[in-house]
Amino acid sequence: MSRGYSTPAVVCLCALAFICGRFLDIIPGLPEAHSGFRSTPINQGRLVQRRAIEQRGPAAQRVLGANATSGASATQVQFATFDEAARHTQQVLRSPPVEPAESGNSFYTAQPFQVLSWYPRMVLYPGFLDQARCEHIIKMAKARLRPSSLALRKSDTADKIRDVRTSQGTFISRYDDPAGVLAWVEEKAAQLTSTPVSHGEPFNVLRYEPGQHYDSHYDIFEPESYGPQPSQRMATVLFYLSDVEEGGETVFLLEGEKGLARKPTIDYKSCDVGYKYKPRRGDALLFYSLHHNGTVDGRALHGGCPVVKGEKWVATKWIRDKCFMC
Structure with a gap:
Protein backbone atom coordinates (compact mmCIF):
# COMPACT_ATOMS: atom_id res chain seq x y z
CA MET A 1 0.00 0.00 0.00
CA GLN A 111 38.97 52.08 -30.75
CA PRO A 112 35.96 50.18 -32.14
CA PHE A 113 36.86 47.68 -34.84
CA GLN A 114 35.20 45.30 -37.26
CA VAL A 115 36.69 42.11 -38.69
CA LEU A 116 35.99 42.37 -42.41
CA SER A 117 37.64 39.09 -43.38
CA TRP A 118 39.55 36.14 -41.93
CA TYR A 119 40.96 35.15 -45.35
CA PRO A 120 43.03 37.31 -45.50
CA ARG A 121 42.98 38.75 -41.98
CA MET A 122 41.43 42.17 -42.46
CA VAL A 123 40.29 44.57 -39.72
CA LEU A 124 38.53 47.92 -40.13
CA TYR A 125 38.97 50.70 -37.53
CA PRO A 126 36.15 53.18 -38.29
CA GLY A 127 36.77 56.80 -37.38
CA PHE A 128 40.45 56.21 -36.63
CA LEU A 129 41.35 59.75 -37.80
CA ASP A 130 39.36 62.95 -37.37
CA GLN A 131 38.82 65.39 -40.24
CA ALA A 132 41.44 67.90 -39.03
CA ARG A 133 44.22 65.28 -38.98
CA CYS A 134 43.20 63.99 -42.41
CA GLU A 135 43.38 67.50 -43.87
CA HIS A 136 46.73 68.14 -42.17
CA ILE A 137 48.31 65.07 -43.78
CA ILE A 138 46.89 65.95 -47.21
CA LYS A 139 48.26 69.49 -46.93
CA MET A 140 51.70 68.15 -46.01
CA ALA A 141 51.78 65.77 -48.96
CA LYS A 142 50.37 68.02 -51.69
CA ALA A 143 53.52 70.05 -52.23
CA ARG A 144 55.66 66.91 -52.51
CA LEU A 145 53.62 64.73 -54.87
CA ARG A 146 55.40 62.87 -57.64
CA PRO A 147 54.27 60.08 -60.00
CA SER A 148 54.11 56.88 -57.94
CA SER A 149 56.86 54.36 -58.60
CA LEU A 150 57.22 50.60 -58.22
CA ALA A 151 59.94 48.30 -56.95
CA LEU A 152 61.06 46.29 -59.96
CA ARG A 153 61.22 42.52 -59.94
CA LYS A 154 64.06 40.80 -61.76
CA SER A 155 61.77 40.15 -64.73
CA ASP A 156 60.27 43.67 -64.90
CA THR A 157 61.03 46.53 -67.26
CA ALA A 158 59.88 50.14 -67.08
CA ASP A 159 57.62 49.69 -70.14
CA LYS A 160 56.08 46.52 -68.73
CA ILE A 161 54.86 48.21 -65.51
CA ARG A 162 54.01 51.62 -67.00
CA ASP A 163 50.22 51.28 -66.51
CA VAL A 164 50.26 49.25 -63.27
CA ARG A 165 50.23 52.23 -60.90
CA THR A 166 49.07 55.66 -62.10
CA SER A 167 48.63 57.62 -58.87
CA GLN A 168 50.82 60.39 -57.46
CA GLY A 169 52.47 60.06 -54.08
CA THR A 170 55.19 60.92 -51.62
CA PHE A 171 56.89 59.50 -48.54
CA ILE A 172 56.68 61.45 -45.29
CA SER A 173 57.61 60.59 -41.72
CA ARG A 174 57.03 61.95 -38.24
CA TYR A 175 60.31 63.87 -38.56
CA ASP A 176 58.79 65.92 -41.40
CA ASP A 177 55.88 67.01 -39.21
CA PRO A 178 56.64 69.50 -36.40
CA ALA A 179 52.94 69.50 -35.47
CA GLY A 180 53.25 65.88 -34.34
CA VAL A 181 50.20 64.57 -36.21
CA LEU A 182 52.08 61.74 -37.91
CA ALA A 183 53.70 60.77 -34.62
CA TRP A 184 50.23 60.61 -33.05
CA VAL A 185 48.97 58.37 -35.88
CA GLU A 186 51.96 56.04 -35.55
CA GLU A 187 51.62 55.73 -31.79
CA LYS A 188 47.92 54.95 -31.97
CA ALA A 189 48.44 52.43 -34.79
CA ALA A 190 51.17 50.73 -32.76
CA GLN A 191 48.74 50.18 -29.87
CA LEU A 192 46.07 48.65 -32.09
CA THR A 193 48.40 46.40 -34.10
CA SER A 194 50.48 45.42 -31.04
CA THR A 195 53.59 46.23 -33.08
CA PRO A 196 56.22 48.79 -32.02
CA VAL A 197 56.44 52.05 -33.99
CA SER A 198 60.01 51.11 -34.98
CA HIS A 199 58.65 48.30 -37.20
CA GLY A 200 56.81 50.73 -39.48
CA GLU A 201 58.05 52.30 -42.70
CA PRO A 202 57.43 56.02 -43.41
CA PHE A 203 53.95 56.93 -44.65
CA ASN A 204 53.33 56.65 -48.38
CA VAL A 205 50.64 59.27 -49.09
CA LEU A 206 48.84 58.81 -52.42
CA ARG A 207 46.40 60.82 -54.49
CA TYR A 208 44.22 59.16 -57.13
CA GLU A 209 42.42 61.39 -59.64
CA PRO A 210 39.68 60.24 -62.05
CA GLY A 211 40.88 57.29 -64.11
CA GLN A 212 43.89 56.57 -61.91
CA HIS A 213 44.27 53.13 -60.33
CA TYR A 214 46.68 50.53 -58.96
CA ASP A 215 46.57 46.99 -60.37
CA SER A 216 46.23 44.23 -57.79
CA HIS A 217 49.54 43.30 -56.20
CA TYR A 218 51.23 42.05 -53.04
CA ASP A 219 53.00 44.31 -50.56
CA ILE A 220 55.59 41.67 -49.69
CA PHE A 221 58.92 41.29 -51.48
CA GLU A 222 59.35 37.63 -52.43
CA PRO A 223 63.10 36.83 -52.31
CA GLU A 224 62.86 34.84 -55.55
CA SER A 225 61.59 37.95 -57.38
CA TYR A 226 63.26 40.79 -55.48
CA GLY A 227 66.36 39.17 -54.01
CA PRO A 228 67.24 38.58 -50.32
CA GLN A 229 65.27 40.67 -47.83
CA PRO A 230 66.46 41.72 -44.34
CA SER A 231 62.82 41.83 -43.21
CA GLN A 232 59.36 41.44 -44.67
CA ARG A 233 56.21 43.55 -44.83
CA MET A 234 53.92 41.48 -42.64
CA ALA A 235 50.98 43.91 -42.54
CA THR A 236 49.61 47.07 -44.14
CA VAL A 237 47.47 49.86 -42.67
CA LEU A 238 45.58 52.06 -45.13
CA PHE A 239 44.48 55.38 -43.64
CA TYR A 240 41.71 56.85 -45.81
CA LEU A 241 42.07 60.63 -45.82
CA SER A 242 39.08 61.45 -48.03
CA ASP A 243 35.75 60.16 -49.21
CA VAL A 244 35.49 59.26 -52.90
CA GLU A 245 32.40 60.30 -54.85
CA GLU A 246 32.54 57.28 -57.14
CA GLY A 247 34.99 54.42 -57.63
CA GLY A 248 38.35 54.18 -55.86
CA GLU A 249 37.54 51.04 -53.86
CA THR A 250 40.27 48.87 -52.38
CA VAL A 251 39.71 45.41 -53.87
CA PHE A 252 40.81 42.00 -52.60
CA LEU A 253 40.38 39.71 -55.60
CA LEU A 254 41.13 36.45 -53.74
CA GLU A 255 39.23 37.10 -50.50
CA GLY A 256 37.54 34.08 -48.95
CA GLU A 257 38.62 30.73 -47.60
CA LYS A 258 38.62 29.27 -51.12
CA GLY A 259 39.77 32.47 -52.80
CA LEU A 260 43.12 31.07 -53.95
CA ALA A 261 41.29 28.79 -56.38
CA ARG A 262 40.58 31.89 -58.50
CA LYS A 263 44.23 32.93 -58.79
CA PRO A 264 45.17 31.05 -62.02
CA THR A 265 42.54 32.94 -64.02
CA ILE A 266 42.58 36.28 -62.21
CA ASP A 267 42.73 39.58 -64.10
CA TYR A 268 44.95 41.86 -62.01
CA LYS A 269 43.21 44.95 -63.40
CA SER A 270 39.75 43.66 -62.52
CA CYS A 271 37.45 45.00 -59.81
CA ASP A 272 34.60 42.61 -60.60
CA VAL A 273 35.32 39.78 -58.14
CA GLY A 274 36.37 39.41 -54.51
CA TYR A 275 35.74 41.98 -51.81
CA LYS A 276 35.69 45.77 -52.32
CA TYR A 277 35.99 48.35 -49.55
CA LYS A 278 34.56 51.79 -50.32
CA PRO A 279 36.82 54.53 -48.82
CA ARG A 280 35.41 56.60 -45.97
CA ARG A 281 37.39 59.54 -44.63
CA GLY A 282 38.98 58.74 -41.28
CA ASP A 283 38.78 54.95 -41.50
CA ALA A 284 41.85 52.74 -41.17
CA LEU A 285 42.03 49.32 -42.82
CA LEU A 286 44.56 46.80 -41.50
CA PHE A 287 45.34 43.59 -43.40
CA TYR A 288 48.07 40.99 -43.02
CA SER A 289 50.27 39.71 -45.84
CA LEU A 290 51.82 36.94 -43.73
CA HIS A 291 50.29 34.08 -41.79
CA HIS A 292 51.16 33.62 -38.12
CA ASN A 293 53.88 31.15 -39.11
CA GLY A 294 55.58 33.71 -41.38
CA THR A 295 54.48 32.25 -44.71
CA VAL A 296 52.85 34.42 -47.37
CA ASP A 297 49.06 34.70 -47.41
CA GLY A 298 48.22 34.54 -51.10
CA ARG A 299 44.78 35.96 -50.42
CA ALA A 300 46.31 39.35 -49.49
CA LEU A 301 46.43 40.31 -53.17
CA HIS A 302 44.84 43.77 -53.37
CA GLY A 303 44.53 46.79 -55.63
CA GLY A 304 43.04 50.24 -56.04
CA CYS A 305 40.05 50.44 -58.39
CA PRO A 306 39.94 53.40 -60.79
CA VAL A 307 38.49 56.61 -59.40
CA VAL A 308 35.42 57.54 -61.44
CA LYS A 309 34.53 60.85 -59.81
CA GLY A 310 36.32 62.98 -57.21
CA GLU A 311 39.70 62.36 -55.59
CA LYS A 312 41.03 59.58 -53.38
CA TRP A 313 43.63 60.34 -50.73
CA VAL A 314 45.15 57.50 -48.73
CA ALA A 315 48.20 57.13 -46.49
CA THR A 316 49.83 53.71 -46.45
CA LYS A 317 51.83 52.39 -43.50
CA TRP A 318 53.75 49.16 -44.09
CA ILE A 319 54.64 47.19 -40.97
CA ARG A 320 57.70 44.95 -40.98
CA ASP A 321 58.28 41.69 -39.11
CA LYS A 322 61.56 43.11 -37.82
CA CYS A 323 62.64 46.54 -36.65
CA PHE A 324 62.83 48.89 -39.64
CA MET A 325 63.88 52.15 -37.93
CA CYS A 326 66.65 50.69 -35.75
Whole structure:
Protein backbone atom coordinates (compact mmCIF):
# COMPACT_ATOMS: atom_id res chain seq x y z
CA MET A 1 0.00 0.00 0.00
CA SER A 2 1.58 3.32 -1.07
CA ARG A 3 2.14 6.12 1.39
CA GLY A 4 -0.20 9.15 1.01
CA TYR A 5 0.55 12.87 1.45
CA SER A 6 -1.67 15.44 3.12
CA THR A 7 -3.02 18.32 1.08
CA PRO A 8 -0.82 20.96 2.83
CA ALA A 9 2.29 18.87 2.14
CA VAL A 10 1.44 18.60 -1.54
CA VAL A 11 0.92 22.35 -1.76
CA CYS A 12 4.28 23.02 -0.10
CA LEU A 13 6.10 20.62 -2.44
CA CYS A 14 4.53 22.22 -5.51
CA ALA A 15 5.48 25.69 -4.31
CA LEU A 16 9.07 24.58 -3.65
CA ALA A 17 9.32 22.99 -7.10
CA PHE A 18 8.04 26.19 -8.72
CA ILE A 19 10.57 28.37 -6.86
CA CYS A 20 13.47 26.03 -7.74
CA GLY A 21 12.38 25.97 -11.35
CA ARG A 22 12.34 29.76 -11.54
CA PHE A 23 15.76 29.94 -9.90
CA LEU A 24 17.29 27.46 -12.36
CA ASP A 25 15.66 29.33 -15.22
CA ILE A 26 17.44 32.54 -14.13
CA ILE A 27 20.91 31.02 -13.67
CA PRO A 28 21.83 30.80 -17.42
CA GLY A 29 21.46 34.59 -17.62
CA LEU A 30 24.09 35.27 -14.96
CA PRO A 31 27.13 35.16 -17.31
CA GLU A 32 25.59 38.02 -19.32
CA ALA A 33 25.65 40.33 -16.32
CA HIS A 34 29.20 39.36 -15.38
CA SER A 35 30.55 39.23 -18.96
CA GLY A 36 32.06 35.82 -18.33
CA PHE A 37 31.91 32.53 -20.20
CA ARG A 38 29.95 29.53 -19.03
CA SER A 39 29.76 25.96 -20.26
CA THR A 40 26.09 25.16 -20.89
CA PRO A 41 24.18 22.69 -23.07
CA ILE A 42 23.31 24.00 -26.52
CA ASN A 43 19.63 24.46 -25.69
CA GLN A 44 20.55 26.43 -22.60
CA GLY A 45 22.99 28.54 -24.63
CA ARG A 46 20.24 29.39 -27.11
CA LEU A 47 17.99 30.52 -24.28
CA VAL A 48 20.73 32.75 -22.88
CA GLN A 49 21.40 34.36 -26.24
CA ARG A 50 17.72 34.90 -27.05
CA ARG A 51 17.22 36.72 -23.75
CA ALA A 52 20.35 38.80 -24.27
CA ILE A 53 19.13 39.86 -27.71
CA GLU A 54 15.74 40.85 -26.33
CA GLN A 55 17.33 42.90 -23.55
CA ARG A 56 19.69 44.82 -25.88
CA GLY A 57 16.96 46.20 -28.12
CA PRO A 58 16.38 46.36 -31.90
CA ALA A 59 19.92 47.39 -32.94
CA ALA A 60 21.51 44.46 -31.14
CA GLN A 61 18.82 42.14 -32.43
CA ARG A 62 19.87 42.97 -35.98
CA VAL A 63 23.47 42.01 -35.21
CA LEU A 64 22.91 38.99 -32.99
CA GLY A 65 19.70 37.66 -34.48
CA ALA A 66 21.49 35.56 -37.08
CA ASN A 67 23.25 33.65 -34.29
CA ALA A 68 20.22 33.23 -32.05
CA THR A 69 19.83 29.54 -32.92
CA SER A 70 23.50 28.66 -33.29
CA GLY A 71 24.29 28.03 -29.64
CA ALA A 72 26.99 30.73 -29.71
CA SER A 73 27.85 32.40 -26.42
CA ALA A 74 25.70 35.40 -25.61
CA THR A 75 28.45 37.03 -23.61
CA GLN A 76 30.35 38.54 -26.55
CA VAL A 77 29.36 42.19 -26.87
CA GLN A 78 28.60 43.24 -30.44
CA PHE A 79 27.20 46.46 -31.87
CA ALA A 80 25.36 47.46 -35.00
CA THR A 81 26.64 51.06 -35.06
CA PHE A 82 29.81 52.96 -34.28
CA ASP A 83 27.99 55.14 -31.74
CA GLU A 84 26.81 52.13 -29.74
CA ALA A 85 30.36 50.76 -29.60
CA ALA A 86 31.71 54.16 -28.53
CA ARG A 87 29.19 54.49 -25.70
CA HIS A 88 30.00 51.03 -24.40
CA THR A 89 33.72 51.80 -24.58
CA GLN A 90 33.24 54.89 -22.43
CA GLN A 91 31.56 52.75 -19.80
CA VAL A 92 34.40 50.23 -19.81
CA LEU A 93 37.03 52.95 -19.49
CA ARG A 94 35.67 54.00 -16.11
CA SER A 95 37.87 51.24 -14.69
CA PRO A 96 41.36 52.68 -14.06
CA PRO A 97 44.35 51.07 -15.83
CA VAL A 98 46.27 48.45 -13.87
CA GLU A 99 49.99 48.70 -13.12
CA PRO A 100 51.76 47.75 -16.39
CA ALA A 101 54.92 45.72 -16.91
CA GLU A 102 58.20 47.59 -17.37
CA SER A 103 57.73 48.04 -21.13
CA GLY A 104 53.93 48.36 -21.11
CA ASN A 105 51.50 51.29 -21.19
CA SER A 106 49.96 53.03 -18.20
CA PHE A 107 46.92 54.03 -20.28
CA TYR A 108 44.07 52.46 -22.23
CA THR A 109 43.64 52.68 -25.99
CA ALA A 110 40.03 52.65 -27.15
CA GLN A 111 38.97 52.08 -30.75
CA PRO A 112 35.96 50.18 -32.14
CA PHE A 113 36.86 47.68 -34.84
CA GLN A 114 35.20 45.30 -37.26
CA VAL A 115 36.69 42.11 -38.69
CA LEU A 116 35.99 42.37 -42.41
CA SER A 117 37.64 39.09 -43.38
CA TRP A 118 39.55 36.14 -41.93
CA TYR A 119 40.96 35.15 -45.35
CA PRO A 120 43.03 37.31 -45.50
CA ARG A 121 42.98 38.75 -41.98
CA MET A 122 41.43 42.17 -42.46
CA VAL A 123 40.29 44.57 -39.72
CA LEU A 124 38.53 47.92 -40.13
CA TYR A 125 38.97 50.70 -37.53
CA PRO A 126 36.15 53.18 -38.29
CA GLY A 127 36.77 56.80 -37.38
CA PHE A 128 40.45 56.21 -36.63
CA LEU A 129 41.35 59.75 -37.80
CA ASP A 130 39.36 62.95 -37.37
CA GLN A 131 38.82 65.39 -40.24
CA ALA A 132 41.44 67.90 -39.03
CA ARG A 133 44.22 65.28 -38.98
CA CYS A 134 43.20 63.99 -42.41
CA GLU A 135 43.38 67.50 -43.87
CA HIS A 136 46.73 68.14 -42.17
CA ILE A 137 48.31 65.07 -43.78
CA ILE A 138 46.89 65.95 -47.21
CA LYS A 139 48.26 69.49 -46.93
CA MET A 140 51.70 68.15 -46.01
CA ALA A 141 51.78 65.77 -48.96
CA LYS A 142 50.37 68.02 -51.69
CA ALA A 143 53.52 70.05 -52.23
CA ARG A 144 55.66 66.91 -52.51
CA LEU A 145 53.62 64.73 -54.87
CA ARG A 146 55.40 62.87 -57.64
CA PRO A 147 54.27 60.08 -60.00
CA SER A 148 54.11 56.88 -57.94
CA SER A 149 56.86 54.36 -58.60
CA LEU A 150 57.22 50.60 -58.22
CA ALA A 151 59.94 48.30 -56.95
CA LEU A 152 61.06 46.29 -59.96
CA ARG A 153 61.22 42.52 -59.94
CA LYS A 154 64.06 40.80 -61.76
CA SER A 155 61.77 40.15 -64.73
CA ASP A 156 60.27 43.67 -64.90
CA THR A 157 61.03 46.53 -67.26
CA ALA A 158 59.88 50.14 -67.08
CA ASP A 159 57.62 49.69 -70.14
CA LYS A 160 56.08 46.52 -68.73
CA ILE A 161 54.86 48.21 -65.51
CA ARG A 162 54.01 51.62 -67.00
CA ASP A 163 50.22 51.28 -66.51
CA VAL A 164 50.26 49.25 -63.27
CA ARG A 165 50.23 52.23 -60.90
CA THR A 166 49.07 55.66 -62.10
CA SER A 167 48.63 57.62 -58.87
CA GLN A 168 50.82 60.39 -57.46
CA GLY A 169 52.47 60.06 -54.08
CA THR A 170 55.19 60.92 -51.62
CA PHE A 171 56.89 59.50 -48.54
CA ILE A 172 56.68 61.45 -45.29
CA SER A 173 57.61 60.59 -41.72
CA ARG A 174 57.03 61.95 -38.24
CA TYR A 175 60.31 63.87 -38.56
CA ASP A 176 58.79 65.92 -41.40
CA ASP A 177 55.88 67.01 -39.21
CA PRO A 178 56.64 69.50 -36.40
CA ALA A 179 52.94 69.50 -35.47
CA GLY A 180 53.25 65.88 -34.34
CA VAL A 181 50.20 64.57 -36.21
CA LEU A 182 52.08 61.74 -37.91
CA ALA A 183 53.70 60.77 -34.62
CA TRP A 184 50.23 60.61 -33.05
CA VAL A 185 48.97 58.37 -35.88
CA GLU A 186 51.96 56.04 -35.55
CA GLU A 187 51.62 55.73 -31.79
CA LYS A 188 47.92 54.95 -31.97
CA ALA A 189 48.44 52.43 -34.79
CA ALA A 190 51.17 50.73 -32.76
CA GLN A 191 48.74 50.18 -29.87
CA LEU A 192 46.07 48.65 -32.09
CA THR A 193 48.40 46.40 -34.10
CA SER A 194 50.48 45.42 -31.04
CA THR A 195 53.59 46.23 -33.08
CA PRO A 196 56.22 48.79 -32.02
CA VAL A 197 56.44 52.05 -33.99
CA SER A 198 60.01 51.11 -34.98
CA HIS A 199 58.65 48.30 -37.20
CA GLY A 200 56.81 50.73 -39.48
CA GLU A 201 58.05 52.30 -42.70
CA PRO A 202 57.43 56.02 -43.41
CA PHE A 203 53.95 56.93 -44.65
CA ASN A 204 53.33 56.65 -48.38
CA VAL A 205 50.64 59.27 -49.09
CA LEU A 206 48.84 58.81 -52.42
CA ARG A 207 46.40 60.82 -54.49
CA TYR A 208 44.22 59.16 -57.13
CA GLU A 209 42.42 61.39 -59.64
CA PRO A 210 39.68 60.24 -62.05
CA GLY A 211 40.88 57.29 -64.11
CA GLN A 212 43.89 56.57 -61.91
CA HIS A 213 44.27 53.13 -60.33
CA TYR A 214 46.68 50.53 -58.96
CA ASP A 215 46.57 46.99 -60.37
CA SER A 216 46.23 44.23 -57.79
CA HIS A 217 49.54 43.30 -56.20
CA TYR A 218 51.23 42.05 -53.04
CA ASP A 219 53.00 44.31 -50.56
CA ILE A 220 55.59 41.67 -49.69
CA PHE A 221 58.92 41.29 -51.48
CA GLU A 222 59.35 37.63 -52.43
CA PRO A 223 63.10 36.83 -52.31
CA GLU A 224 62.86 34.84 -55.55
CA SER A 225 61.59 37.95 -57.38
CA TYR A 226 63.26 40.79 -55.48
CA GLY A 227 66.36 39.17 -54.01
CA PRO A 228 67.24 38.58 -50.32
CA GLN A 229 65.27 40.67 -47.83
CA PRO A 230 66.46 41.72 -44.34
CA SER A 231 62.82 41.83 -43.21
CA GLN A 232 59.36 41.44 -44.67
CA ARG A 233 56.21 43.55 -44.83
CA MET A 234 53.92 41.48 -42.64
CA ALA A 235 50.98 43.91 -42.54
CA THR A 236 49.61 47.07 -44.14
CA VAL A 237 47.47 49.86 -42.67
CA LEU A 238 45.58 52.06 -45.13
CA PHE A 239 44.48 55.38 -43.64
CA TYR A 240 41.71 56.85 -45.81
CA LEU A 241 42.07 60.63 -45.82
CA SER A 242 39.08 61.45 -48.03
CA ASP A 243 35.75 60.16 -49.21
CA VAL A 244 35.49 59.26 -52.90
CA GLU A 245 32.40 60.30 -54.85
CA GLU A 246 32.54 57.28 -57.14
CA GLY A 247 34.99 54.42 -57.63
CA GLY A 248 38.35 54.18 -55.86
CA GLU A 249 37.54 51.04 -53.86
CA THR A 250 40.27 48.87 -52.38
CA VAL A 251 39.71 45.41 -53.87
CA PHE A 252 40.81 42.00 -52.60
CA LEU A 253 40.38 39.71 -55.60
CA LEU A 254 41.13 36.45 -53.74
CA GLU A 255 39.23 37.10 -50.50
CA GLY A 256 37.54 34.08 -48.95
CA GLU A 257 38.62 30.73 -47.60
CA LYS A 258 38.62 29.27 -51.12
CA GLY A 259 39.77 32.47 -52.80
CA LEU A 260 43.12 31.07 -53.95
CA ALA A 261 41.29 28.79 -56.38
CA ARG A 262 40.58 31.89 -58.50
CA LYS A 263 44.23 32.93 -58.79
CA PRO A 264 45.17 31.05 -62.02
CA THR A 265 42.54 32.94 -64.02
CA ILE A 266 42.58 36.28 -62.21
CA ASP A 267 42.73 39.58 -64.10
CA TYR A 268 44.95 41.86 -62.01
CA LYS A 269 43.21 44.95 -63.40
CA SER A 270 39.75 43.66 -62.52
CA CYS A 271 37.45 45.00 -59.81
CA ASP A 272 34.60 42.61 -60.60
CA VAL A 273 35.32 39.78 -58.14
CA GLY A 274 36.37 39.41 -54.51
CA TYR A 275 35.74 41.98 -51.81
CA LYS A 276 35.69 45.77 -52.32
CA TYR A 277 35.99 48.35 -49.55
CA LYS A 278 34.56 51.79 -50.32
CA PRO A 279 36.82 54.53 -48.82
CA ARG A 280 35.41 56.60 -45.97
CA ARG A 281 37.39 59.54 -44.63
CA GLY A 282 38.98 58.74 -41.28
CA ASP A 283 38.78 54.95 -41.50
CA ALA A 284 41.85 52.74 -41.17
CA LEU A 285 42.03 49.32 -42.82
CA LEU A 286 44.56 46.80 -41.50
CA PHE A 287 45.34 43.59 -43.40
CA TYR A 288 48.07 40.99 -43.02
CA SER A 289 50.27 39.71 -45.84
CA LEU A 290 51.82 36.94 -43.73
CA HIS A 291 50.29 34.08 -41.79
CA HIS A 292 51.16 33.62 -38.12
CA ASN A 293 53.88 31.15 -39.11
CA GLY A 294 55.58 33.71 -41.38
CA THR A 295 54.48 32.25 -44.71
CA VAL A 296 52.85 34.42 -47.37
CA ASP A 297 49.06 34.70 -47.41
CA GLY A 298 48.22 34.54 -51.10
CA ARG A 299 44.78 35.96 -50.42
CA ALA A 300 46.31 39.35 -49.49
CA LEU A 301 46.43 40.31 -53.17
CA HIS A 302 44.84 43.77 -53.37
CA GLY A 303 44.53 46.79 -55.63
CA GLY A 304 43.04 50.24 -56.04
CA CYS A 305 40.05 50.44 -58.39
CA PRO A 306 39.94 53.40 -60.79
CA VAL A 307 38.49 56.61 -59.40
CA VAL A 308 35.42 57.54 -61.44
CA LYS A 309 34.53 60.85 -59.81
CA GLY A 310 36.32 62.98 -57.21
CA GLU A 311 39.70 62.36 -55.59
CA LYS A 312 41.03 59.58 -53.38
CA TRP A 313 43.63 60.34 -50.73
CA VAL A 314 45.15 57.50 -48.73
CA ALA A 315 48.20 57.13 -46.49
CA THR A 316 49.83 53.71 -46.45
CA LYS A 317 51.83 52.39 -43.50
CA TRP A 318 53.75 49.16 -44.09
CA ILE A 319 54.64 47.19 -40.97
CA ARG A 320 57.70 44.95 -40.98
CA ASP A 321 58.28 41.69 -39.11
CA LYS A 322 61.56 43.11 -37.82
CA CYS A 323 62.64 46.54 -36.65
CA PHE A 324 62.83 48.89 -39.64
CA MET A 325 63.88 52.15 -37.93
CA CYS A 326 66.65 50.69 -35.75
